[in-house]
Each structure stands twice: as C-alpha cells, then as structure tokens.
Amino acid sequence: MGRRKDIAIELGAEDGRPVFLALAASITSEIERGRLKPGDPLPGTRALARSLKLNRNTVDAAYHELTMQGWLAAEPSRGTFVAHDLPDFGPAQTRRGIASKASPAAATARRPMLRLSDGAPDARLLPAAEFARAFRNALAGPSFLTACAHGDPRGSPMLREALAAHLKEERGLTAAPDDILVARGSQMALFLAASAVLSSGQAIAVETPGYPLAWAAFRAAGARVVGVPVDGGGLDIDALQRLAEREKGLKAVYLTPHHQYPTTVTLGAARRLRLLDLARRFGLAIIEDDYDHEYRFDGRPVLPMAARAAADHRIVYVGSLSKLLAPGIRVGYAVAERGLLQRMADRREAIDRQGDLPLENAIAGLILDGTLRRHGRKARRVYQARRDHLAGLLNERFGDVASFALPAGGLAIWLQLDGGVSAETWAARAEGLGLAILPGIRFALDATRPPEAFRLGFASLSEAEHVRAVDLMARAGPAQE
Ligand SMILES: Cc1ncc(COP(=O)(O)O)c(C=O)c1O
16 A cells, blocks of 8 residues: 555546546546556545546545445545455456456456345444444443453343333333343344244244244244235234144244334234234234334334233344444344243353443443434434435336335335336346345245345435436346346
C-alpha cells in the first residue's frame, strides 16, 4: 500500500445515470483492469473533484457507493483505499493471458455481490459512539469483575431485568427476570426450546414455506420436523388439526405469527385462538418465534401469542436482537414458565455454560439509557421509507410478472411470481450479474412444492442500492429470456 496517489481518473460516459454512478463505474473499471490494486489509495475527494470539475459531494457519493458495495474501504483519518479483499486483477495484458488459460485466478475475479438479504437490518445505522461507551462501561465499570466470572446459565441478571421491563412495556408479557434465558441469538434459544419440550423422535409441526434454520435446530435436538402449509392468512390451522389427529408423536408447533417467515403475513386473531385451543386439546407446546417484533409500520400493534396465553399453555416465546442491532451481535432470548426454562438452562449449561456477560451487560446499559429505544425509532422510520421505496420500484419494474402485498411490518417483501416464471432460474441469472436474491425454494420443507417467489429484504440496502439491485434483477428477469 502506498501513499495517497495523484492517479488520474477519467469520468466515463454518463449514459443517463447520475454523475456519481458514472464516476463509480470509472473507478471500478480501473480496478478491473488492474490500474488500481487492492490496498491502493484513492485521490482525496477534494483533489479529484477539482481535477474532474465536479462538486465534492459527487465524489463523496461515488466513494460512498463503492465502499458500500465492497470495492473501496474508508479508513478513518487515512483516506479511501481499494478494498484489500478484492482479487488482484493484474495488468490488462496479464489478465487476458490468464483468462485465455482459464486459470482459477481468472474465475474468482468477480464483482462483489449486492445482496437483498432475507430481512437483515442495516448495521451502518447503529449509533457507534453510544455502543463504544456501553462496551467501555461493561469492561471498566463496577460490574466488570462479576462479568468476568462464571455465572447463571440463563445469562446476565442485568440484561434479564432490562428485558423483563422492556417486554412488559412493549409486548404485554408479564415475565419476571427469572423467566428469561438470554441465549446467543434466537438460534440457540430455538434449539434449547426443542430439546426441552421434545424427546428424541417426537415431532414438531412447522410452517412451510418456513424458516429452515429453525428446522435444523429442531432436528439437531432430535425432533422430527413435519410441515404444515401456510396460506394467505398464515399457518393453516385446519391442516394442523388434521396432523395432530393422525400424528400421535406430535408434541409441539413452531411458528412466526407476527410476520410469517418468509411470506410476511400476520396470523389473525381467530387463527391464534384456534391454535391456542388446539394446543391445549392435543397437549402441544408452542414455540413462538417473534424475530422482528420491533418493526410494525401500519395498523395497530399486534401482541405476541405468549401475551394472551393462559397459565396451562406451554409457550416458549423466542426473541432476538438481530433485527434491531445486527445478526453478528449474538443476543437472543427465550421466555417460558420456570420448569421449562430450567430444563433449557440445564441444556445451555451443558453446551455453553453461560453467555458473554460483558456483551450482555453492555446491551443492558443500552436498553437502560434509552439508546436502543431511540435507535429503534430511527430504524423504523428509515426502514419504512425503504420498504415503500423498494415496493415502488418492484411495482414499476415487475408489475407485469409479479405481485406482492405491502407487508405491514418486518423487513422483507414476499414477491410472488406469475405462472410460468421460475424464481430459481431468475435468481441464478441474477447471481451471474452480481446480485444475490433468495428464491422460494430456499424456504420449502422437503418435497413440498417451492413457491415461485422471492423474499426481498429492504432494510439493509440504501435507496441507491435498491435502484442498482432492481436494475440487476430486471436484467436477469423473464423479459430477458
Ligand atoms: C425466522 C427467524 N427467526 C430468528 C432469526 C434470528 O436469528 P438469530 O437471533 O439467531 O440471529 C431470524 C433471522 O435473523 C429469522 O429470520
């Protein structure tokens, strides 16, 4: 890596694009032809703006766009560099030489992928300074020594207390701190829940299409996973009843009632009541995965089923901070009656002893000082605008081959394709153009027919990134076949 270079960069043809995108394209082509290499510094924005006779904001926007796409990396107080993890494309002549020999190096020289996730948040919105302060407090404050020791397998008492208050206020759950287990993400909570409510070989009913990682957790816990179809109203309760009548080993049901994964539908009040009734009649435990409760944009709030359940229902309520914070910050939790929660805690202790107490205490601090609430408010506002933006683009570009119901909440749109359009083929072609999108087959259990649809997360990408993603989707789409 050298000092900042005065490398000359030319502004390519605008072709009707905004100028910052034309500049971004010029820079990527310099990287692709090997004139700019991984780790090379880019000119300062002021200097480049001066030499190209552009506004400095335009250069800033181009650098920002390329940083988001993974081409460039911004290093605080040092400048902007070509990302280190890009392949070295080599000088133009060498690259042609390599390509003609079809070497693996040429095959891996690919554009960074743009991803429409399955509903991830945008970690770029996290309040970095407040986070740093909370972590510093957790590592240097009075609770640090306790946090360094072995502790309760249910997790940090501070965080369980903060969650209990939060769940009571926001979600109508009357859990005490002792009814809560903090896990490393809801993934661990799902595994612990299944291993606490099911014996080996017993069955759990799940939604199909549904959430494959939950099925993996249940299978890892020794359960048999049996699909129940989902329709436009969510889990088909009649089908669940038929299954419960014929399948004697059925002991639990797993569902995502707030925003069904992947179809985004909210399970209505009548179905919820019928489900609670069925669970009682057939002795089924309910695992309620409320993975994105924070995001409700339209209509009235919908409380979890766990807030309405009676004392004789066995419900494990599972929540996650992955959608409010970021999936790499591994904090989820389960709420259940004490006997059940104790069984989960025993199993947790066997595989993980306890969680990461400094992390959990830092998160508790962020709840207590209001940072998470403020961040949640901001994230909701931004994501609602992104939902509407992506919805507008999808209507405009794909109204003739696809349709969707605007989701009232959650972080994804379920785009259903008209007859004859294959989501899998479309996704494969998009991948070839540098766009990752998730076709319905990813969410189908076993041999059930995969829905011809995409789950398109709108929160993790900016509006400019949406435009690029939808452009790539259009280029890969059925009209191009
Ligand atoms: C249905 C569902 N449950 C749970 C989660 C959260 O998992 P975790 O808390 O393990 O990150 C996700 C996605 O992140 C999800 O889509």
